[in-house]
Amino acid sequence: MSVRASLPRPVKIAGRRASVRLGTATAERRQLPSFIMVGAQRCGTTSLFRALMSHPLIHSANYHKGVNYFDVNYDRPFSWYQGHFPTTSVLRRRVKGTDGDPVTFEASGYYLFHPCAPERIAHHLPDVKIVAMLRDPVERAYSAWKHELARGYETEPFEDALDLEDQRLEGVVERMEADPDVQSFSHRHHAYVRRGHYAEQLQRMQRYLPAEQFHVVDSESFFTEPESTYGALLDFLGMPAAMPEKFDRWNGRPSSPMPEETRSRLRAHFADHDEALAAMIGRTPAWLT
Template identity: 50%
Template sequence: MTKQNLGGKLNGSQTARRMLRRVMPARFRPLAQSAYLKLGPATSRWRMEPSFLVIGGQRCGTTTIFKKLAEHPQVIRPPAEKGTDYYTLYYDHGFDWYRGHFPLTASSQMRGRGNGKAVAFEACTYYMFHPFAIERIAHDFPNIKLVAMLRDPVERAYSAYKHELARGFETEPNFMKALELEDDRLDGEIERIAADPAYESHAHRHQAYRRRGQYVEQLERVLEHFPRTQLHVMESESFFADPAREYANLLEFLQLEINLPKTFEQFNARPGNQMPRAAHEYLTHHYQQYDERLSDVIGRRPSWTR
């Protein structure tokens, strides 16, 4: 199958970017970012490649993980965005376009002095759920490390629904109705994604509330292309209960120095009304079989079932 059809302390560059954001008028920032991304592909050969990827899941605490990793003295985040969405939405743009998002290799050499080798990464919560992203990643980076953060799928589904509703990507005001619509909305979408790498499925990306919580299916797909030793699975409940321990375990997996931040804030939390009881009961029953299989894959009972 061809590639086309494959399914802590701020460093100098971070400080400069923050200063630039403060002094640059907001209306000019999109133009500056656009210019940066146009320059990126032309300099791709001199840019770093990611050493690891945070692949998901959506509404599971990945923003907190991303921000803490970006503060680590050995880690260099993508200059422009949290993630590129290359392996999901922009695969047709080509590998040079992807490499163009990462820091110059010179940044790695400067950053790594005194701290060992510096590494780059990105975070995209759609990578784990997208039907072809993992295969595409394996094609380009067979030795890369992957990080997945999971969360009680019942709570995740409702959180995702509220998130998409607030952003305007969901128009159905009734959560249970949105769950009932899910199968029809997703019908044929994977086939359309397979047929056209440039196709962006609104329903698959924004309205798969129930299916995104069927983690075992997604992790089994990961393990079809990567050995278990290259996958680190975290759980939101365990992380926020003891963030120092869980974060230290993550750093050990990534072979980075154990450099713990003073605080672990929770980002992108969306408070709101309580989930309707009928929807909670429906989802709890639905996920039971998937959570049982998940235990076999991750080697422990998920924290939300204990």
């Protein structure tokens, strides 16, 4: 265990706050991300994040997997966001003796789904590359429900939560788009079905950023064929090949299986959305093969 990981939580929180204050004051010296993982939630992004962190030239935001600036922290100045990343001088020291230039990134699982995040990202980082990790939307919905239930953010059984989703999210996107200060608990934590409408979310992002800056990783392919899937991502990022010692799975939540009736209901719902995604990315998503 690292020294930082062994520290008491209040000490770690104080250290992060001090780091951000210092980072904000020295924002111009800090290296903004070359790419951002935008989600999707419960699709294996933590596992991919850890694989990327093993690369000698790839460095995350300080203290954070994700900064969540372009979704829930956009009321802060952009210098606050810059302050989360390492300085260029620190990065040069880290990669001394390694061929290639260092890059930074972050991974915030709400960016893909947040209606305002794409325009904000494009405004501040017009050349940034976007990595979206997608999973079978049926399995993603169930995994998200288990996740929110375990965190205390959900109290309803899965089938009831699905039935309540339209009511919980009615008019929310319109309010968020009309007022940048609006945040919605249900939009962030109760969108089990809507977060699986991947083509809609990618299309919204591509209104502001060109398609060639996007790369889609299928979660199923990453876990069954990690070397080739990860290698294709490194090619997209323009990074030299450097494989982790091993590819681990993080943040899984074992539980009882989904009822088959519910699975069939969701599979039918997502059929058109999966078809739209396949047309958009030019291949059949791995969960359908």
